[in-house]
Amino acid sequence: MPLPKPTPSELDILRVLWRHGPATVRAVHEQLGGGYTTYLKLLQIMAEKGLVTRTEADRAHIYRAVPSEHEVQTSLLGDLMQRAFGGSAAQLALRALETRRSSREELAQLRAMLDNYEQELTAPAGAMDDTTDQSKENKA
Amino acid sequence: MPLPKPTPSELDILRVLWRHGPATVRAVHEQLGGGYTTYLKLLQIMAEKGLVTRTEADRAHIYRAVPSEHEVQTSLLGDLMQRAFGGSAAQLALRALETRRSSREELAQLRAMLDNYEQELTAPAGAMDDTTDQSKENKA
DNA sequence: GACTCTCTACGAAGATCTTCGTTGACACTA
DNA sequence: TAGTGTCAACGAAGATCTTCGTAGAGAGTC
Structure with a gap:
């Protein structure tokens, strides 16, 4: 499998990255509210899964979405199509x-x-x- | 909220009930394979959630899907629409x-x-x- | 050097999902 | 009546997701 399906929270984050481009944890957190470390943790997990990559600029890490919005839409839709619409x-x-x-x-x-x-x-x-x-x- | 969204496994079960009509745990289990008690447990949980109702005929319980296939499709699709397609x-x-x-x-x-x-x-x-x-x- | 800010890293806790093993009730049979 | 099968109920274990608290590193300030 190329990339895992993003979970709901992960999808929220990806949407921020698609709209705003590469971003720091802080930027994502400010877009979405909630605890700062929640998004830090999620982004770390997403990096492990390959859903985002990160580069270190200055002190803060910059995260980038790996799959395109199109790819993720296709993947989620294909999944639902199989599971609920008999394909x-x-x-x-x-x-x-x-x-x-x-x-x-x-x-x-x-x-x-x-x-x-x-x-x-x-x-x-x-x-x-x-x-x-x-x-x-x-x-x- | 009227009814919770079925999880993937629950959806599998609902699909069996939609196709075959009301069924016992054994019938569901035979359609889907895996452990018998797995489906027993799932159906019990689904009954708690209101996704199925059951009636006792003879010894075995008969389970019926509560939401229609149409309703569930609409619900899952609406969800995905919001989460991944901006509505x-x-x-x-x-x-x-x-x-x-x-x-x-x-x-x-x-x-x-x-x-x-x-x-x-x-x-x-x-x-x-x-x-x-x-x-x-x-x-x- | 001590304080304070801003980061990342670590780990844990609670929720939900999935899967089954075990137990006990009930009925049929040898 | 002892044995065998079928069934529901219960509980537990492992996985994954979500959310944070806490700790520690590095940089700037008084």
């Missing part, structure tokens, strides 16, 4: 949309992705003329 | 679809749901002729 991504997506309203742009984005998929289903690998070129839109 | 259902759905291929029917279902939502966005509450009547489909 069906579409069932999961359906249920997600059912729950909350979304913005018009998000819906448009979803629709574009659906168009993409249906096209791939219709004209599978190869045999493309021009439209399937959208496949190069996969993000970094 | 955005569409972002979550997008990421889910990105991960795995889905069947043509599932995609069609999704598309229908999107059509629905965009229609609601365009012509919000009230001012309906017929289509928006689907709003009465809210589950029990």
